[in-house]
Every structure is written in C-alpha cells, then in structure tokens.
Amino acid sequence: MKRLSLLLLGGLAMAAVAACPGKKPETTAAPAVPNNDSLEAERRRIADSTARAEAEARAREEADRRRQQAIADSLAALGQTTNAVKTMLATLIHFDYDKAIIRGGDAGVLDQKVAILQANPALRIRVSGHCDERGSDEYNLALGNRRATAAKQYLASHGIDASRIETVSYGEERPIDPGHDEEAWAKNRRDEFEILAGGDALKQP
C-alpha cells in the first residue's frame, strides 16, 4: 500500500514537470516579439479612448454646469421678480390730516396691490394705519384703525378676499419721520403693507 502511493506521487510529479516547460514559450511568444505597427495602433487606441472619455466627462460637466446655471438663473429671476413685487406691495399710501379717506392718487397704488394679490393667491398681508403726532395720542389709535380699514375695504371691493387682509393700528406710536414739521407729518400719516404669508416666490401681476 505504501509503495503504491509513492509510485502515484512520482507519476504525478513527472507529469507536472513534463507539462510546464512545454507551455511557457507559447504563451509569452506573441507579445515578446515587438511589432511597431501593432504598438502604434495600441497607443492610438488607448489615446483615443482617453480623449473620448475626457470629452464625454467635459460634456457631462458642461451640461451639469448649464443645468445649475439655468436653475440659478431662474431662481435669481424669480427672486428679482419677488423682490420687485414685494417693493410694489410695500408702497405706502398717505392720508390728509385727521382723515381716513383714500386719496385719488393712491387709488393706483392700491390697484397695483389688487393685481399682486390676484396674481399670488397664497399671499396674505397686514395693513397698519399710522398717524402724525398732532392729534390726540389715544384718538389716533382709532384713526389709524380707520386708515388701515379704508385700504382693506378698497382691496376687498376690488375682488380680494377680505380674509387675506389683516388690519392693525399703531396711531402715532411708530413715526417713520421723527420731525415736527409739515413734511414729517405728511410722511407719517400713512398705511403700511407687510406680508404675513405666501411671500416666498411672488409672480409679477
């Protein structure tokens, strides 16, 4: 039994030695023989594929950049529009002394706000009424309330849902011009318009 196994081992070893040298030259023969044409072709092939890959990457990047730019551009455009609309919306209206009647000249300003509110159905605003320092401190709270309500009624009568407009009054407590002359008083007798909700992206009317 021991003898048989030794023989078997010896036979396997012989076979292995015989097989190895015979195979080796065949497998290495082709590349080992330099051929200028084939080398050049290979080099070109590699270079071509690299260039193609680079071009593809560049194109991809360019497309990406363009896409980003387009998004940014459109965002900026939207922002500009929103800011422009916000500025329009914030335009003050003014009142005569001890009056809460919308002036003829201010009707256009309010019409603009009507259009903005119509173009942006999610928009909700707050109108605050203000007075100059000449009247009575406490009466001015009632007067400012009348002024805010006057603007709201104008907007509502032009088709804006009244529930989208809140009114408050600050009387003479928040002057925008601290002066004590006719010019300051005229500036301080006003309605302010501020956005409560829905003002992130506003459409131009």
Added chain:
Amino acid sequence: MTRALALAALSLAVVAPVRLTAQDTSAVDRGVRIGILYRPGVRPGIVVLTGRAPGLDSLRTIMARDIDYSDRFELITLPGSDSIRLAAAPGARPAAGTGTGKTGGGATSAAGLNYPLYQALGADFAVAVAPAAGDSIVVTVHDVAGGAVRRELRSRLPPLTDPGFRMAVHRLSDRVLEGTLGAPGIAATRVLFVMDGKVYVIDQDGADRRLVSSTDHGAMSPAWAQDGRRFSYMEFWQGHGRLFVQDVASGKRAPVPTTGQALDFTPAFSPDGKTLAFSRAIEEGTDVYTVNIKDGCCLQRLTVGRFYDNLSPTYSPDGQRIAFVSTRPGLPQIYVMAADGTDQQLFAPFDYGATGSSNAPEWSPDGQAVAFHRDVAGTLQVFVLDVRTRAVRQLTSVGRNEDPTWAPDSRHMAFVSDRSGYRQLWIIDLETGRIRPLLQQSGARLPAWSPRLPETAASTP
C-alpha cells in the same frame, strides 16, 4: 334804582363761588404764581418750624413743599429763619397742655410760640415739627390767631433712608391740612405716566420717579383703580392692544380677560373696581366695551358706532355714567351715556364747523367737572366742562396742552404741555391758576393722577 340793582347784581356775581375760574395765562417757572383771579391776601398764612433735631430738615422741607403745593396757604418764610423763633421762645408760655389737654408731648411740642410775632408776619397757622419719645415725631399745629395749639399729630416715621419715608411725610402733610382747614390734601398721591413706551410713577411733588412696567411692547394709557392699589394700562402685542391690571404692592400684573385679540386701549376702572371700561378697535370701527374684571367675564359692548368711533371712556365717581369721545358729529367730541350704554348724548357743547376735535375726557373725582383737551387753531388746549350747567371753559392758552388728569382734590390737574419748549408734565391749580412742572423731562405723556393712596399700597411700591 337800576344802578343799585346793577350794583347788587355785580356784587352777587363777585361773591358767587369762584371755583375753577382761574386761568392759566402765561408760562412761568417753578414757584411763581400767576392767574387773573389770584388774590394773595385771601389765603391763610402758614409757617413751618422745626426744632434743632437731626433728620428733621428733610422732613420739614418735604412738608413745607407739600403745604405750598396744596395751594391753600401762603407759605411764609421767616426772615432770618429760625433765629426769630429762638429769640422769642424763652419768655413765651407753653400753650400745648392747655390747648388740647394732651400733656405727653410737653417736652417737645409745647415750646411756646410768640403768637403776636407770627401774627404780625401774616401767619394764621404755625406748624412745629419736633422729635418725641422713641423714634416718633410730633407735629404741632398752632392756631396763631387763636393763640393756642389746634392739634398735635404723632407719627412714627420710617428712617430717612427707607423708601417709605417720603410717603409717610406726605401723609403727615395731609393730616396737617386736615387739622388746619379741614380739607383733605393731595400730598400722599402719585402720578402714573408713559415715557418711551414704559409706565412710570412719580410722587406729586416730583420726587421718587420709578419705572413700574417695562417690556418690549409699547405701553399706553395708564389708569388707576379708585382704591389706589391697582392700575391698568395697554400694551401693543403684534398689532393688537392687550390690557393689563397691575398690583401696586407686589408689582405683579395679569392680562385682562377677553382683551388682546383686537386693538383694546384706554382702560378705565369703574369706581367700585369691578368693571373695566375700554375702547376696542375692530374693522367695523372703535367702540366702548366693558368687562367684569372681578370674575374675568362678561364682555359687554356699550356703543355700536359702525360709521363713527366711540372711545376713551371715563366713569362718573358715582359709577352711574360714562363720558366718552364720539366722532358721530364728524369729528371727535365729548359725549355721555348711562353706565349700561343707554341714553347716549352730547356732553360738551360745541359749535358745528367751528369747534375743533375734543378728546381725552376725565371725570373729576367730585363729579362736578369733566376735563378734556380740544383742538384750538391747530394746537391742543385743556378745557373743563361743568357737568351741571354744561358750560365749557378753556383753561390753558400757552403752547400745546393735553391729556388732563384730576388730582383727588378736584382742584389740581396734571397735563402735558410744551410751553417750556418740549413736552413735559405740569400741574395746575384751578383755583389760583398757579402752575408748576411735575417732571422736567421730555417725552413724558398720558399722565394719570392717583386717588389718595392707602398705607399698604404706598409703602411698598
């Protein structure tokens, strides 16, 4: 005959009560008296004396000023100050023991006064302040004309450094006024006002100004409860007006139920302290409401304006009526109604188309008058309405004068005036026309004069 009648009528007119007839005619500085009906000889003269005891100087200074500010006396300054009294004292007989029957204060209060000398100086009364047993003091009120002690007032004062010292002296001053003329004083009172959106309080003599409410929310329209233990005011909360009631002693405040969801402003306590009337601005307009602050319930609407505003309620002292501002004639004027909102009618007459806006009414504590301000030629002036006759009288004419508030004696009034060049708080005596600045600081407004303050509310502000 007709001439005699005319004369009789004239003398009657002269003799008729001169209540509330003084006119504020010019801007004057502290301590200068003015007024067309001011007659110096009419008021009793008084002299305030003090013993040579440490710490009594400030007491005498405060008391002398209180007596002066009562505008009921001629305060006499002795030439050479104490020297006259000291020179006169040794030979004089003690008067206290016999005058009042009290003997305990003999060592201090009964230092005899040279009555004829004080009489010669024009004094009808002399007030002597002296230390007594323990840490108390005794104030002796001498009736100079009668040559006797009228009254002895004993008091234990807190130390000079105690925050309650000044108010304790004010209280004593009011007792002196009661002991001499039988008239209740206004020394132990304070005035609430607004400056820079915060509520402050100041003693009626201009001392001891303190902040009582400060938040980021602008405050307006402080108002006292009649017990002097609470006050109310409004604060802006995100465009709404919320009312608060604050306890004087603890400084704690609580929002008034049902307020703060709209623009609620100008609170006014009913005299019994159970109800708060106020103005509420909603889209429909501004109207007068009441709320039960005792139970925190029962909002009631007293006026329904719709096309005009109703605001600034003020209760009559009997609680039966409310004066308020209404714009129903086209511009604000003073109206009155029953406390339940019925029987609304014009209160202060005006000339349609000629009289300017009238605002900020406050009913006097004696119920006889309502003070307010009215637009006169583009500026504001303080007016007084006689409740019985409904006659309206212009009180001020120098500069812009607004937001009058009555002292509890119904003859003094604090108001805002720019007569000195900037807006500040002033006090006027309606009988003599004398005015004095209460606070020489710009921006103070919306004053509210307290009732006579109870001991507990005053001691720990």
